[in-house]
Amino acid sequence: MTAITSASALADRLARGEAPVLLDVRWQLGGPHGRPDYEAGHLPGAVYVDLDTELAGPPGESGRHPLPDQEVFAAAMRRAGVSGDRPVVVYDGGQGWAAARAWWLLRRAGHGDVRVLDGGLAAWDGPLETGEVTPEPGDFTPRTGTTGMTGTVRALDADGAAALARRGMLLDARAGERYRGEVEPIDPVGGHIPGAVSAPTSENVVEAAGRDRPPLLRSPEELRARFRELGVTDDTEVGVYCGSGVSAAHEVLALAQAGIDAALYVGSWSEWSADPERPVATGPRPG
Numbered sequence: 044m045t046a047i048t049s050a051s052a053l054a055d056r057l058a059r060g061e062a063p064v065l066l067d068v069r070w071q072l073g074g075p076h077g078r079p080d081y082e083a084g085h086l087p088g089a090v091y092v093d094l095d096t097e098l099a100g101p102p103g104e105s106g107r108h109p110l111p112d113q114e115v116f117a118a119a120m121r122r123a124g125v126s127g128d129r130p131v132v133v134y135d136g137g138q139g140w141a142a143a144r145a146w147w148l149l150r151r152a153g154h155g156d157v158r159v160l161d162g163g164l165a166a167w168d169g170p171l172e173t174g175e176v177t178p179e180p181g182d183f184t185p186r187t188g189t190t191g192m193t194g195t196v197r198a199l200d201a202d203g204a205a206a207l208a209r210r211g212m213l214l215d216a217r218a219g220e221r222y223r224g225e226v227e228p229i230d231p232v233g234g235h236i237p238g239a240v241s242a243p244t245s246e247n248v249v250e251a252a253g254r255d256r257p258p259l260l261r262s263p264e265e266l267r268a269r270f271r272e273l274g275v276t277d278d279t280e281v282g283v284y285c286g287s288g289v290s291a292a293h294e295v296l297a298l299a300q301a302g303i304d305a306a307l308y309v310g311s312w313s314e315w316s317a318d319p320e321r322p323v324a325t326g327p328r329p330g
Contacts, residue, residue, distance in 0.1 A: 046146065046299045047260055048132055048158045050166040057087070057169075063130035063156075064181070065089035066123055068098070069164070070141035072229075072289070077136075084171035086134065086164070090123040090178060094141050094289070098148055106314035107229075107287035108144075110198065116148060117185050124178030125149070131157040137165035137257035139248070143293035147307060151196040153186030159296060165257035197306035199282050201315055204308040208238030208329070211280030214273070214305075216244040216294040217312065221286075224325035229286060232316040234323040236284065237330045242273055244290045247297035266301035275303060284308035284315075 056062065067089040069077030081091040092098065097119035099108035111119075125131055131149060135141040142159045149157040160166065199207065207213050215222045215235050222241040227233035235241070247266060248258035261269070275281055281303060285291035288309040298305040315321055324330025 046158060046296050047161045049161050050168065053132060053160060054167075054169050062088055063132045064124050064126075064178075066125075066131060066133045066145055067091045067135075067164075068094055068133055068141040068145045069136045070094040070289075071136070072286075080136070082174055084173055085176075086167060087170065087172045088176055088178070089134075089172070090176050092119060092123055092145060094144060098141075098144050099288075102313075104314070104317065106310035106317075108289055108309070108313075110309050111148070113152075113185055116152065117183060120149070120152075120183045120185075121181045124181045125154070125183040126181040127154065127183055129156075129181070132160055133157065134160035134163045134167075137163035138293075139163060139260070139296075140244070140290045140293045143296045144289050147196070147292040147295055151198065152183075154183065161259050162251065162257040165255075166251075166259070199284075199306045199308040201308075201310060201318075201321065203306075204236060204282055204284060204315070205238075205321075207280060207282040207306070208236055211282065212273070212275055213239040213308075214242040214281065214283045214294060215239045215312075216242060216283055216285040216291045218243055218245070219327075221312075223327055224323075230312055230316045232323055234316075234325040235312075235330070236315055237322050237324040239284070239324075240273055240329055241327070242270075242283075242294065244285070244294045244297070247294060260297060260300060263300050263302065266297050267303075270298065270301055270303060281305040282308055284311040287311050287313040 133142040133145045224233035283291040283294045288311045
């Protein structure tokens with residue numbers, strides 16, 4: 044099963060009366076809250092889900108976006124109408140990071156049919172709805188240790204990420220200049236986890252044809268070629284991190300599209316760099 048759906052495929056489903064649960068997860072790092080944009084216009088029937096409070100726990104020693112409390116997450120999904128036997132489509136403003144975070148959490152919690160709208164709301168040409176949507180509550184109950192598209196959906200802690208960087212492939216999904224330690228606009232220290240390989244998630248998408256169209260995820264073949272070039276083989280154990288476990292979820296989604304299982308280091312650099320005892324590498328090489 045693919046991890047994404049196109050706007051045209053979703054429109055066809057809606058026209059046939061086969062509406063999935065639609066989750067609007069618009070979010071920007073350091074930007075305004077997404078709810079006003081949701082209320083001003085969203086996909087018909089979509090319910091707003093807040094990344095900072097429902098798809099993450101309170102920021103602290105575990106990073107800016109640690110795993111949410113399981114009951115908080117479960118309650119948010121039930122409020123949004125999510126049930127175990129009904130497909131879910133998640134979208135954001137177009138970047139795909141926040142939607143991928145919701146996709147990963149739902150897959151980790153055992154939902155069997157959840158996809159990200161490729162290109163997000165920016166790819167949608169159909170009508171929009173305004174105001175709030177209050178659906179019938181769902182019956183979703185999270186299950187941990189479940190199987191995802193390509194294998195077991197796994198979360199890494201700091202020690203696990205450090206070990207994986209040495210025995211397998213730990214991909215850093217942040218921009219290259221942050222990986223190299225040339226700039227660090229958010230966290231206390233610049234650089235990367237020793238042994239990690241730079242793999243900006245921005246390179247997993249391609250500009251779509253047409254004016255004002257959002258970037259779309261590359262084809263599975265293109266993604267497989269990209270990750271092979273980075274050194275990922277069929278036998279490689281792969282993990283991904285970023286600043287706080289959001290953009291890295293989009294890289295995990297891209298890897299899934301390529302048929303590659305990958306674990307997510309949820310605490311990511313925001314957790315790693317907060318501990319002065321943890322080593323830091325800089326420059327273009329893994330270290």
